Amino acid sequence: MPLRTAFLDRIRAAVRDTVDDRLSWDALLAPTDDRAIFAAQAGRTREQRMVLLGRLMEQAAPLNLQVHACATLAEAAECIAALARAGEPEFHDRKSLILHEHPLLRALPLDARPELAGIPCHWTSVDDPRGRDHTLAAFVGITVADWGIAESATLVQLTRPGRPRSTSLVPSIHIALLLLQHLVADLAEAYALIRRAPGSDSLVLISGPSKTADIEACMVLGAHGPRAVHLIVLTGPSLAAGPGFPVARTSRRGY
Amino acid sequence: MTRSSSYLEAARAGMANACLQKSLRSLQARYGQGALAAWRALPDPDLRRRVKARRMQTLAHLDRLLALLAEGIESRGGRVFFAATAAEANRYVLDLARKHGVQRVVKGKSMLSAEIGIDAVLAADGIEVVETDLGEFIVQIAASSASHIIAPCIHMDRQQIGRLFAGRLGIPYSDDPPTLTRAARQALRHKLLTADMGLTGCNLAIAETGQISLVSNEGNIRMATTLPKLHVALMGMERICATLDDHRDLLQLLTQGAALQKLSTYVSFLGGPRHPGDPDGPAAFHLVIVDNGRSRILADPEFREVLACIRCGACLNICPVYGRIGGHAYHSPYSGPIGAVVTPLLHGINRHADLCRGETLCGACREVCPVDNDLPRMLAALRHKLAYGDPGWQVRPHNRREALGFKLWRWLIGNNRRYEVVFRILRALQRPFVGPQGMIDPRAGGQDGWTGGRDLPPLAAASFRERWRTTLGKGRSRREAERRQEQDHAA
Amino acid sequence: MPPQTVTLFIQCLVDALLPEAGEAMVRVFDRLGIPLLYPHGQTCCGQPAWNSGFRREAAGAARRFIDLFEGAEAIVCPSGSCVAMVRHHYPELFRDDPAMHRRALAVARKTFEFSEYLVDVLGIADLGAVFPATVTYHDSCHLARTLGIREQPRRLLRHVREVRLVEMSNSDTCCGFGGAFSVNYPDISLALVDDKIDHILRSGAKVVVGCDAGCLLQIRGRVARRGIDIQTLHLAQVLAGEATP
Numbered sequence: 006m007p008l009r010t011a012f013l014d015r016i017r018a019a020v021r022d023t024v025d026d027r028l029s030w031d032a033l034l035a036p037t038d039d040r041a042i043f044a045a046q047a048g049r050t051r052e053q054r055m056v057l058l059g060r061l062m063e064q065a066a067p068l069n070l071q072v073h074a075c076a077t078l079a080e081a082a083e084c085i086a087a088l089a090r091a092g093e094p095e096f097h098d099r100k101s102l103i104l105h106e107h108p109l110l111r112a113l114p115l116d117a118r119p120e121l122a123g124i125p126c127h128w129t130s131v132d133d134p135r136g137r138d139h140t141l142a143a144f145v146g147i148t149v150a151d152w153g154i155a156e157s158a159t160l161v162q163l164t165r166p167g168r169p170r171s172t173s174l175v176p177s178i179h180i181a182l183l184l185l186q187h188l189v190a191d192l193a194e195a196y197a198l199i200r201r202a203p204g205s206d207s208l209v210l211i212s213g214p215s216k217t218a219d220i221e222a223c224m225v226l227g228a229h230g231p232r233a234v235h236l237i238v239l240t241g242p243s244l245a246a247g248p249g250f251p252v253a254r255t256s257r258r259g260y
Numbered sequence: 261m262t263r264s265s266s267y268l269e270a271a272r273a274g275m276a277n278a279c280l281q282k283s284l285r286s287l288q289a290r291y292g293q294g295a296l297a298a299w300r301a302l303p304d305p306d307l308r309r310r311v312k313a314r315r316m317q318t319l320a321h322l323d324r325l326l327a328l329l330a331e332g333i334e335s336r337g338g339r340v341f342f343a344a345t346a347a348e349a350n351r352y353v354l355d356l357a358r359k360h361g362v363q364r365v366v367k368g369k370s371m372l373s374a375e376i377g378i379d380a381v382l383a384a385d386g387i388e389v390v391e392t393d394l395g396e397f398i399v400q401i402a403a404s405s406a407s408h409i410i411a412p413c414i415h416m417d418r419q420q421i422g423r424l425f426a427g428r429l430g431i432p433y434s435d436d437p438p439t440l441t442r443a444a445r446q447a448l449r450h451k452l453l454t455a456d457m458g459l460t461g462c463n464l465a466i467a468e469t470g471q472i473s474l475v476s477n478e479g480n481i482r483m484a485t486t487l488p489k490l491h492v493a494l495m496g497m498e499r500i501c502a503t504l505d506d507h508r509d510l511l512q513l514l515t516q517g518a519a520l521q522k523l524s525t526y527v528s529f530l531g532g533p534r535h536p537g538d539p540d541g542p543a544a545f546h547l548v549i550v551d552n553g554r555s556r557i558l559a560d561p562e563f564r565e566v567l568a569c570i571r572c573g574a575c576l577n578i579c580p581v582y583g584r585i586g587g588h589a590y591h592s593p594y595s596g597p598i599g600a601v602v603t604p605l606l607h608g609i610n611r612h613a614d615l616c617r618g619e620t621l622c623g624a625c626r627e628v629c630p631v632d633n634d635l636p637r638m639l640a641a642l643r644h645k646l647a648y649g650d651p652g653w654q655v656r657p658h659n660r661r662e663a664l665g666f667k668l669w670r671w672l673i674g675n676n677r678r679y680e681v682v683f684r685i686l687r688a689l690q691r692p693f694v695g696p697q698g699m700i701d702p703r704a705g706g707q708d709g710w711t712g713g714r715d716l717p718p719l720a721a722a723s724f725r726e727r728w729r730t731t732l733g734k735g736r737s738r739r740e741a742e743r744r745q746e747q748d749h750a751a
Numbered sequence: 752m753p754p755q756t757v758t759l760f761i762q763c764l765v766d767a768l769l770p771e772a773g774e775a776m777v778r779v780f781d782r783l784g785i786p787l788l789y790p791h792g793q794t795c796c797g798q799p800a801w802n803s804g805f806r807r808e809a810a811g812a813a814r815r816f817i818d819l820f821e822g823a824e825a826i827v828c829p830s831g832s833c834v835a836m837v838r839h840h841y842p843e844l845f846r847d848d849p850a851m852h853r854r855a856l857a858v859a860r861k862t863f864e865f866s867e868y869l870v871d872v873l874g875i876a877d878l879g880a881v882f883p884a885t886v887t888y889h890d891s892c893h894l895a896r897t898l899g900i901r902e903q904p905r906r907l908l909r910h911v912r913e914v915r916l917v918e919m920s921n922s923d924t925c926c927g928f929g930g931a932f933s934v935n936y937p938d939i940s941l942a943l944v945d946d947k948i949d950h951i952l953r954s955g956a957k958v959v960v961g962c963d964a965g966c967l968l969q970i971r972g973r974v975a976r977r978g979i980d981i982q983t984l985h986l987a988q989v990l991a992g993e994a995t996p
Contacts, residue, residue, distance in 0.1 A: 008341075008342055008344070008348075009330075009342045011344070012342035012343075012344055012549075012551060013323040013326065013327060013342070014323075015344075015551070015555045016322050016323040016326070016497070016555055016558065017323045018559070019555050019556075019558040019559035020319065020320050020321075020322065020323075020558060020559075022561060023319075023320035026320075027317055027320035027321065028317050028320075028321075030321060030324060033317055033318075033321055033502050033503075034467075034468060034502055034503060036503075037503075037505050064522075068525075096446075096449070129539055130539070131537045131539060132539070133539070136539050136540075137539075137540070141453065156522070157522040157523045159523055164535070164538060164541065166535065166536070166537025166538060167537060167539065168539075169486075169538065169539040169540040169541075170482070170486045170538075170540055170541060171486055171487065171539075171540050174479060174482050174483060174486060175483075175487075192508055192511075192512065192523075193508065196504055196505070196507075196508045199504070200469075200504050204535070205529075206332075206336060206469065206470065206471055206529065206530070206531025206532060207529065207530055207531055207532075207534075207535070207538075207541065208528075208529045209482065209526060209527065209528050209529070210523060210526065210527040211525070211526060212522075212523050212524070212525050212526075213525050214525070215477065215478055215479035215525060215526075216477050216478070216525060217394045217395075217441060217477060217478050218411070219393075219394040219395035219398065219411060219412065219413055220394070220398075220413070220418055220421055220437040220440055220441065221283070221417060221418050221437060222283065222286060222287070222411075222414075223418075223437035223438075225437055225438045225441040225442075227441070227442070227445060228394055228441060228444075228445060228477070228478035228479060228480070229392065229445060229448065229449070229452065229478045229479035229480040229482075229483055230478065230479020230482060230483070230525075230526065231479070268936070268938070271936075271938065271939060272938055275938065275939070275942055580924050580925045580927070580943050580946070581939055581943070584939060584942040584943065584946075585939060617803075617931075617932070617935060617936075618932070618935075618936050618939065619929070619932065620892065620925050620927065620928065620929025620930075620932050620943075621802065621892075621929065622892040622896070622924075622925035622929070623892055623893075623896035623897060624892075624896070624923075624924070624925070626896070627896060640801070640802070640804070642804075643802070643803060643804030644804040644805075644806050645804070646804055647803060647804030647805045647806070648804075648805075648807070662803065662805075663805070666799075666800050666803065666805040666808045667808065669799070669800065669808065670800070670808040670811050670812065672794075673763075673794035673795040673812055673815070674794075674811065674815065675794075676791055676792045676793065676794050679794045683767065697975075699975065702976075709934045709937060710933060710934050710937070710972070712937050712941075713937060713941040713973065713976060714941070714944075714969070714972030714973045714975075714976050715971075715972045715973075715975035715976045716968075716972055717768050717769070717968070717971075717972075719767050719768065720767060720768060720769075720770045722770060723766050723767055723770055724761045724765060724766040724770040724773040724774065725761070725766055725789075725791065727770055727773075727774060728777075728789050728791075729791075732774060732777050733787075733789055736786075736787060739786075
């Protein structure tokens with residue numbers, strides 16, 4: 006690739022004078038030691054995680070990120086159903102939901118909710134030709150956040166097979182579920198997890214609903230992305246069973 | 261209209277724009293001062309200095325880091341094109357668009373795209389180009405240009421935007437920002453859902469992981485990089501960090517410096533096209549890495565550090581000059597203090613001489629810069645090149661009269677007797693020009709210069725040195741000598 | 752121990768247009784019993800040439816300055832921007848000349864701004880001055896940002912009897928002087944000084960005090976033209992008791 010070589014050669018020549026003073030290549034890319042961060046996360050008690058939840062709620066309020074604490078899947082289903090009932094579709098006449106194909110969402114007793122009668126629930130999948138249409142028609146998109154960050158009120162959403170990016174983006178309302186044990190303190194902890202997660206080249210950090218203040222600095226929610234974001238944190242101790250922090254995410258259906 | 265008059269004319273127009281002035285005032289009070297306060301409150305007071313050092317180390321290894329980035333993206337089926345010039349970048353993107361039968365492009369805000377002029381190239385080929393960032397969209401349909409790198413349409417008020425939308429979007433007139441925003445949301449949603457290509461910039465690429473990252477609050481960038489089948493990202497070659505840790509530090513400085521946010525609403529990390537099994541995401545991902553004059557800046561140790569800039573806009577939010585004249589006076593997608601340095605270096609120092617000279621070097625930008633860039637130092641260096649010319653940068657001496665003036669000045673101050681004689685002559689000559697209030701008559705100075713708007717005291721009837729000689733200094737040397745004698749006796 | 756002799760470095764603007772400020776500084780030092788020297792050969796530190804990019808001419812001025820002043824014990828100047836020139840830019844000017852660079856550094860080490868010398872070197876804050884007025888202090892750019900001198904002038908002002916020191920908002924925002932900028936880009940320069948005057952007025956002060964002649968000329972010139980009732984004084988004038996509100 007002559008163009009590329011010439012391009013990079015020009016750069017190399019430009020920085021010739023730094024050769025004596027600069028770090029070695031290996032030193033530049035030396036990985037940091039994450040062990041303390043992982044130890045801190047793994048060693049956190051449930052009480053400490055509840056404190057983080059408090060911090061998350063504090064930080065979320067000014068960002069219009071609505072945080073709901075639910076002890077059980079049934080409570081979470083009730084919360085979702087209430088939101089679906091109260092919300093108004095923005096671009097269509099009919100209500101419908103789109104949900105990520107995810108065992109946690111599949112485990113929600115949504116069928117039992119009377120508020121959802123008559124509101125179709127569509128599930129994303131790897132190769133559904135109508136997936137895009139369902140997403141476009143939905144006024145609520147539901148996902149499971151991989152991690153939450155308390156300090157910045159942020160959800161971390163990795164792109165995974167069968168779970169499209171558009172679910173948390175195109176519908177007017179985004180609801181994300183998060184297990185309490187997946188709530189971390191700050192960006193440093195989150196980055197350590199992101200670095201270890203295989204196949205994590207596509208991901209998004211979401212810190213509230215979409216917004217803009219381009220017109221005379223007046224803040225308006227709902228520019229292009231969802232105009233409302235709800236984070237349902239599942240706090241029930243029974244849901245803490247299983248690995249607190251996945252070291253390797255190899256299972257296709259794992260989370 | 262010469263370039264120099266267009267700077268002043270645009271500056272005057274900016275100063276006369278009441279809406280712009282109001283926006284700038286509130287922007288600067290909130291975000292400029294806010295950024296300074298944020299840095300003072302950092303738990304680690306050394307953070308910016310450390311981050312700057314990492315930026316410089318990154319630049320020192322830039323070629324290998326770009327190669328590593330390309331490797332990562334290509335390993336996932338993405339394509340990377342290294343464009344030496346704007347023309348090469350435009351040709352590549354146009355060929356791509358043609359090859360993919362692109363008819364509609366949706367854009368995320370990208371100053372680099374404005375720098376290389378890609379919009380006009382695509383439009384000339386019959387391709388519809390739609391800005392989707394609300395401010396950029398407004399500026400696009402108003403056929404205007406951005407006046408701030410983060411908040412593009414601060415020079416327009418809600419009534420203007422209301423009239424614009426009524427005309428162009430066919431909605432009933434309203435000047436209510438939520439109503440107007442919703443109208444834009446509707447209009448642009450359709451474009452975003454039906455576009456063939458998403459064209460974005462790149463805030464920060466990460467070499468270690470082979471990703472690019474983009475920040476936004478509106479969600480348009482996420483849509484433009486998710487829904488169309490083709491995503492093209494334009495990247496200035498210096499917008500890369502080495503590791504994920506570097507990214508973490510820079511990201512927070514960027515969002516704090518730009519809008520006092522811990523994080524922007526969305527931070528997207530992208531490493532290539534969609535994976536097998538991804539129901540959405542682009543089938544094709546192309547990263548266009550652009551030089552367009554940056555390697556020349558990189559090669560000059562005097563200016564190299566300007567490439568550490570992360571384009572947060574904090575310097576715009578603190579600069580008193582920018583805060584009065586607005587972005588249009590810079591005639592460049594890069595305005596404010598960073599624009600004053602980068603625009604001449606990229607597009608011609610003589611051509612943009614006013615940008616080099618039209619500020620007070622007050623140093624506020626250096627104080628607020630999250631990566632510790634010393635813009636005043638570089639502005640002084642640019643003035644140095646304009647003073648004598650510089651063949652390396654193809655600079656002609658800017659103002660021969662000024663050069664002569666300083667030669668004369670040097671002669672004058674080279675000898676105090678000379679200086680005093682000339683002073684006395686000028687003092688005598690000024691007499692007819694001293695007005696009844698004891699100040700230099702404004703008519704003496706003409707409309708411009710100092711006396712156009714300010715009074716000027718005349719050269720003093722007794723200068724300091726004259727006072728020293730006649731009264732203040734009298735008898736001191738004898739008293740000094742006596743005191744020294746006493747000390748010597750005592751010692 | 753007898754006090755160090757202070758060698759006066761009186762900037763060209765003070766010498767020619769505001770000699771009363773230099774005179775006030777002399778009276779303050781006299782009151783403190785500080786022996787003074789004034790090298791008659793001094794003319795200009797070279798800052799105007801430096802700011803406009805004419806570094807050869809600036810270097811010529813710098814050489815002259817170094818020759819004249821390097822024998823001094825301490826060099827004191829009533830101007831932040833000139834001190835910044837000597838401390839920060841003289842070494843830069845002689846980057847490629849090791850001998851001159853050394854000499855420049857040596858001179859830089861003993862060059863002080865007036866308020867800095869009083870407070871940091873002499874350890875004096877109370878000069879027994881009286882000034883019954885509400886005053887506000889303007890932080891000039893080089894003094895505040897390049898030299899980091901913000902507290903010293905304020906400490907001195909607070910010890911002035913009967914003075915009421917109020918802070919204006921944006922006290923360290925540039926007044927728009929910028930040397931040649933004030934005549935090359937007058938419209939912008941005026942916009943900036945009008946903002947500064949706004950802040951002064953809103954502070955409630957009738958007097959603005961500064962430590963840089965350029966700023967003082969800029970502010971004073973504009974309030975005079977606009978007919979605004981604000982008095983502009985150099986810090987030395989307040990401390991010497993030379994001024995009346």
